[in-house]
Amino acid sequence: MPLGISCCAIEMMAFAGPRFDVSRFGAEVFRFSPRQSDLLIVAGTVTYKMAKVVRKIYDQMPDPKWVISMGVCASSGGMYRSYSVVQGIDQFVPVDVYVAGCPPRPDSVLKALMEIQKKISRGNHPGQVGGKVSPEFDHEKILIE
């Protein structure tokens, strides 16, 4: 589910657009409702006012769910060291893949999507049918540059 907040949303639209086509990877459908989606892509700067909303959307997604934090603003606050920007969404939402870049090229986001697909195929996520929770794979965080 795309949570396009600021400039990274434009690169996310390009990533869904005709050139870097995301439907080749099986992820064509962008559902705008959290209740029907598995993957949350947080794209853009998250401010303190918006943090409550992001957390609410994350809570509304059913298990199993994965989160991609796209762009440096979502991963670590980015170039905005100021009073109203949260310095990284992993303070309140568990993240699986971080994508660096300001904004990241759509190719990097495609690689992040492929990493998520690999992670899912390993089958270790709690809530997945037939999955087991194993300590060394569960909390693996990946950084795409």
Added chain:
Amino acid sequence: MAASAEDKKPKTQSAANVSQILKALEDRDTNVVLEDPLENYMVLNMGPQHPATHGVLRLLVKLDGETVVDCIPELGYLHRGYEKIAEACTYHEFIPHTDRLDYISPLANNVAYALAVEKIAGVEAPPRAQYIRVISAELARISSHLMAIGAMAMDVGAMTVFLWSFREREKLYDVFDLFTGVRFTTSYTRIGGVAQDMDDKAVQAIRKFIDEFPKNLSEMGRMLNKNRIFLDRTVGVGAINADDAVEIGLSGPNIRACGIDYDLRTFSPYLVYDQLSFDVVTEKDGDCFARYMVRMREMEESSKLVRQALENMPVGPVKADLPKRVLPDKERVYTKMEEMIHDFVIVNDGVHPPAGDAYVAIEGSKGELGFYIISDGSGAPWRLKIRSPSFCNLQALPLLLKGQMISDVVAIIGSIDPIMGEADK
């Protein structure tokens, strides 16, 4: 937190009601009883995360059945504190921040900021740099209008036009890549000129794009201009008359669609617009369809401007020759002593313009994009105010939505074309 909200006395009755409504909507387990006539109407929250509000705009809409009675926009979900950050960095360090203001036409914001700082510092860019800035501003305008039309068409239901306009935008990204080095958030202008020159390959690419563009644009126009569904959804919807538009502070394509020809490129010409010939596009009706037509025709005018600028561009340096104010070229920094010292001081301390203030506005793609800078003579601005057109255009939203249906809300927001990175600063 809740205790302090109740301790503060609200200023007016309407402010008290809004606070209660906002609290009730955020906190799931609260029941609120209001003595206000709101009980007879439904309050719908088109929240910050919504596929059709362009960015994080929150609208509280008071509905009578399906007709909108009133609406309260709430901003601030993307407030990043730009003006406070500006007071802490030097003039050059703020240039990448200006890219992210109106993030679908970043080159235009760079040009506006550079003009404002140059006005205070008393620096003028050489002619070739001015022509390059005109070309970048007009290409950024084309890119922004393409996005606006694509998003509006997608909101109204025409998904094909969105994909076509994105194809054109990808071509533009390739062009930007050739002469600035970056696809998207370029930080291309510098105080006193532009960062690097445009070589022949870039000029050929721009020419190729401009030659192919009118055909693609007319294809998109053929899809929408006489389409029964599109016309039914946009003609007569969200109309505003000229006096109200001036009173509420609209600018850009929105005010030109009401018949007032306020275009800063002709009102107070900046860069080299007085030497290029183009028409100011206006329409009479002031509704969504008029705003759409203004944007389509403005893209044709922009391509005319780019063609003229490419033909008339003189040969010469792209940065002004004022060593104490302008960053010198990199080859000379690495080989000569004085340039290295100047580079060091300008990067660390900043350009030191004289003390004073200036307000410079350009015609950005959404309207009047202005910077008001108060300088105290040091390397960082004392106060930098960004007059963002989207903020001022959104102020007209309650006026435009009164009496419309709930499904027109989406079309009207799309036609005003707000960008929240700019509106929230």
Added chain:
Amino acid sequence: MKEEVESRLRSSLGDAIVSVDEFNEQVSIEIKRDRITDVCKILKEELGFNYLSDLCGADMLNYDDASARKAYLAIEHEHRPHQVPNEERFLVVYQLTSLKDKSGDSDLGKRLRLKVKVDGDNPVCPSITSVFKSANWYEREAFDMFGIEFEGHPDMRRMYMPEEYEYYPLRKDFPLMGVPGSIPLPRR
């Protein structure tokens, strides 16, 4: 050019003007705080400045333009340090545009800047929403960022920060990173 503009303004506005300034072909006038609404009305109706481009606040605490007198590499000249007094701490700046005047290239007949000085301890300023409707949101933003209250504003509440926020971010004594814990984050 400046004298012509100045004489026209003085004849209409009279004693509300405190001083007239020009910097790089842009004219700014300082107006007495209590007369700002009348001045805006006169400018809009008689002199044709019918569009409000911008309204902002500024905090002039410790504003010292001494660094302008210093030479480039920090060699000190003798300067008299001047501090802005607390009664004039905040500045409210109005940018007016005249849409009807299309002649000429420079900004002199078309744009005007008005400045009003506001007290630091009790920042109150009359609102001009009765004259220009577009001043509504600008004044709310000035209130949110600086704490300047505008008398007669129909809807004085915060614009960007959440409603319960207790500080005014753009004041000079507020740190860039903010006060930690002033807005709560949801738990992980």
